[in-house]
Amino acid sequence: MFGDYSLGDLGSIFVMQGFAGLILFSVYVLMALGLAIIFGQMGVINMAHGEFMILGAYVTWMTSSLFQTYLPSLFSGYFFLAMILAFVASGALGMLVEWVLIRHLYKRPLDTLLATWGLSLMLQQAYRSVFGAREVGVELPQWMLGSLHVTDSIEVPINGVFVMCLTVLITIAVAYVMYKSRWGRQVRAVVQNRIMAGAVGINTEKVDRYTFGLGCGIAGVAGSAFTMIGSTGPTSGQLYIVDTFLVVVFGGAASLLGTIASAFSISQTQSTLEFFLSGSMAKVLTLLAVVGILMLRPQGLFALKVRK
Amino acid sequence: MIINSRFFNRSELMGFIVLAAVLFVILPLTLDVFRLNLVAKYLTYAFVALGLVLCWGYGGILSLGQGVFFGLGGYCMAMFLKLEASSVENTKIQSTPGIPDFMDWNQITSLPLFWQPFHSLTFTILAIILVPGLFALIIGTAMFKRRVGGTYFAIITQAVAAILTILIVGQQGYTGGINGMTDLRTLKGWDIRPDHAKVILYFVEVVLLFACIGIAQFIRLTKLGRILVAMREQEDRVRFSGYSVANFKIFAFCMAAVFAAIGGAMFALNVGFMSPSFVGIVPSIEMVIYTAVGGRMSIFGAIWGAILVNFAKTSLSESFPQLWLFGLGALFIAVVLAFPNGLSGLWADYVQPRIDRLFASRKSKADWKDNSVADGAPAE
Numbered sequence: 001m002f003g004d005y006s007l008g009d010l011g012s013i014f015v016m017q018g019f020a021g022l023i024l025f026s027v028y029v030l031m032a033l034g035l036a037i038i039f040g041q042m043g044v045i046n047m048a049h050g051e052f053m054i055l056g057a058y059v060t061w062m063t064s065s066l067f068q069t070y071l072p073s074l075f076s077g078y079f080f081l082a083m084i085l086a087f088v089a090s091g092a093l094g095m096l097v098e099w100v101l102i103r104h105l106y107k108r109p110l111d112t113l114l115a116t117w118g119l120s121l122m123l124q125q126a127y128r129s130v131f132g133a134r135e136v137g138v139e140l141p142q143w144m145l146g147s148l149h150v151t152d153s154i155e156v157p158i159n160g161v162f163v164m165c166l167t168v169l170i171t172i173a174v175a176y177v178m179y180k181s182r183w184g185r186q187v188r189a190v191v192q193n194r195i196m197a198g199a200v201g202i203n204t205e206k207v208d209r210y211t212f213g214l215g216c217g218i219a220g221v222a223g224s225a226f227t228m229i230g231s232t233g234p235t236s237g238q239l240y241i242v243d244t245f246l247v248v249v250f251g252g253a254a255s256l257l258g259t260i261a262s263a264f265s266i267s268q269t270q271s272t273l274e275f276f277l278s279g280s281m282a283k284v285l286t287l288l289a290v291v292g293i294l295m296l297r298p299q300g301l302f303a304l305k306v307r308k
Numbered sequence: 309m310i311i312n313s314r315f316f317n318r319s320e321l322m323g324f325i326v327l328a329a330v331l332f333v334i335l336p337l338t339l340d341v342f343r344l345n346l347v348a349k350y351l352t353y354a355f356v357a358l359g360l361v362l363c364w365g366y367g368g369i370l371s372l373g374q375g376v377f378f379g380l381g382g383y384c385m386a387m388f389l390k391l392e393a394s395s396v397e398n399t400k401i402q403s404t405p406g407i408p409d410f411m412d413w414n415q416i417t418s419l420p421l422f423w424q425p426f427h428s429l430t431f432t433i434l435a436i437i438l439v440p441g442l443f444a445l446i447i448g449t450a451m452f453k454r455r456v457g458g459t460y461f462a463i464i465t466q467a468v469a470a471i472l473t474i475l476i477v478g479q480q481g482y483t484g485g486i487n488g489m490t491d492l493r494t495l496k497g498w499d500i501r502p503d504h505a506k507v508i509l510y511f512v513e514v515v516l517l518f519a520c521i522g523i524a525q526f527i528r529l530t531k532l533g534r535i536l537v538a539m540r541e542q543e544d545r546v547r548f549s550g551y552s553v554a555n556f557k558i559f560a561f562c563m564a565a566v567f568a569a570i571g572g573a574m575f576a577l578n579v580g581f582m583s584p585s586f587v588g589i590v591p592s593i594e595m596v597i598y599t600a601v602g603g604r605m606s607i608f609g610a611i612w613g614a615i616l617v618n619f620a621k622t623s624l625s626e627s628f629p630q631l632w633l634f635g636l637g638a639l640f641i642a643v644v645l646a647f648p649n650g651l652s653g654l655w656a657d658y659v660q661p662r663i664d665r666l667f668a669s670r671k672s673k674a675d676w677k678d679n680s681v682a683d684g685a686p687a688e
Contacts, residue, residue: 043459045459045462045463047593101641101645104645105644105645108644109458109459110370110458110459110462111644111648112644113370113372113459113462114593114596114597114600114640114643114644115640115641115644115645117593117597117640118636118637118638118639118640118641118644119637119640119641120637121633121634121636121637121640122633122634122637122638124633125630125633125634125637126634128630128633129630238589238590242463242466242467242470242589245463245466245467246463246467249460249463249464278478280474280475280477280478281478283474284471284474284475284478287467287470287471287474288471290467291464291467291468291471294456294460294464295450295451295454295456295464298451298454298455298456298460
């Protein structure tokens with residue numbers, strides 16, 4: 001298996017595949033962060049998470065088209081506005097969904113799965129009706145094209161680096177909001193003991209709504225970042241949903257650090273295996289390994305020790 | 309103890325008679341062979357729904373991987389039929405005659421080892437029951453012995469469905485890939501494609517379905533069924549009473565898997581092909597929704613759910629492809645929010661009392677009340 005490559009080649013392969021894995025890692029982290037808040041903190045199984053991501057992607061696509069048509073001079077910076085719009089749009093839809101649907105189901109987590117699956121079907125059809133069934137791709141501004149040549153045999157695409165930096169920033173922001181801000185403390189209080197949190201004067205309904213909105217908003221940003229490395233279609237979200245749930249469960253549902261660690265190990269395993277095996281077998285082996293480890297350690301890699 | 313005194317109570321007996329009359333008499337007499345074959349296709353999902361009533365409705369274990377077992381059963385059957393269809397005479401234009409066509413296309417020159425036993429029908433029938441059963445036993449043991457349940461179990465079964473689909477699609481030479489196994493012709497030399505064969509297969513399937521209903525009803529009525537319900541409601545108390553909760557869960561999960569596999573095998577026979585599109589996440593979740601729409605607590609309700617939702621899917625998606633997904637999505641949400649016990653719950657809450665009032669003089673009201681409390685759905 002390794003015989004055909006020289007040592008230097010192998011090194012480059014591992015670096016390149018490692019880098020491809022890092023981009024995959026960024027996508028996983030962005031998608032899983034939102035889900036870690038919704039599923040890990042709130043206990044809601046949101047099967048429509050992928051569709052919130054796709055909403056962010058479509059918002060980005062529309063923004064880039066608008067800039068191209070009306071503000072071509074500012075096109076190079078469209079992405080920053082698009083990301084904010086994606087966050088707002090997905091977050092607002094998330095809050096609406098929480099108000100209409102989710103708040104009735106907090107005591108029945110398995111039923112949230114069915115209801116949000118229904119929601120995801122409706123959203124998919126809505127995207128298909130509005131944007132068409134074809135996949136759309138965003139035109140990247142000039143400065144994101146091309147790649148950095150690290151050595152002769154190693155080169156990394158700039159858009160990948162950009163997505164990774166974005167991921168780091170968003171992760172730090174989420175960690176700050178959840179663990180340092182007053183509002184994050186309220187969220188965690190509500191999650192741990194709803195009745196007690198209500199008794200000390202926290203408006204738990206409001207906290208629930210904003211938490212769900214935040215999770216969906218992050219999914220929107222993930223979708224926005226996603227447009228830079230792939231195209232978007234009405235059913236793209238569904239492709240990622242199982243992976244994302246596995247990332248969150250594998251990492252230990254309530255732990256942000258665990259989510260990041262598991263996203264890293266899953267994406268690296270997959271991209272390294274991908275080079276030596278076919279893509280589908282790499283995926284099968286990775287998922288099998290994850291499921292196998294979960295059977296041995298059901299609480300995930302980083303489990304919080306809490307009394308239930 | 310009224311539920312234990314008879315095999316069916318009065319309302320269930322009515323449900324049994326209505327279903328038997330519709331499936332055995334009314335549909336075969338009124339529908340043409342094409343439509344009857346469609347009903348046969350819907351009924352294959354009724355097997356899955358029946359299993360889900362046991363495992364989800366009664367046991368409280370939501371499996372999102374029933375497509376896996378449906379697929380395993382279906383593929384076992386399809387492998388037997390495919391081998392029979394790929395006899396040396398039938399495949400003499402291939403570079404290697406006598407092996408399935410997709411293997412020939414993928415440059416595989418001899419029949420793989422795990423295909424060999426599928427020359428035998430006895431082995432195939434055993435495999436249809438044992439392969440999914442053992443698979444469910446492994447997953448169930450690994451999960452339930454370690455007290456993994458609820459949402460985590462659902463997500464892991466979903467991942468298993470994803471894994472199997474990717475595997476089937478990826479290993480084209482051994483499984484037929486994304487196209488699946490097509491062009492299935494004969495069963496032990498008996499052509500399964502002409503009209504009279506379709507009718508016979510339909511009746512075989514209905515008989516099998518009623519056999520499975522009998523088994524499910526038997527499980528439900530014995531102490532086992534009551535332990536399942538107790539477990540769903542208060543798992544710890546059942547455990548503290550000295551029952552091995554894990555074993556009961558594993559049993560329910562395996563039964564559901566075997567029912568699903570029988571449905572899958574009948575699917576391959578009735579429809580004449582099997583493909584990964586009936587294995588993955590989307591079909592698995594759809595199977596859950598048939599059960600939810602019909603009523604997760606009711607055996608007959610779930611079967612009606614499978615028939616009606618599939619019928620609606622076929623007729624609506626033909627004429628209004630856009631509306632169908634909206635309708636299906638809305639149905640999911642409505643079932644969860646408005647009628648958690650499905651159609652059978654609506655029936656029991658609104659229609660049944662009226663019927664009972666009509667016949668109130670013949671049967672004392674107290675008796676009916678007793679029945680409805682004994683097997684009514686729990687308030688969730």
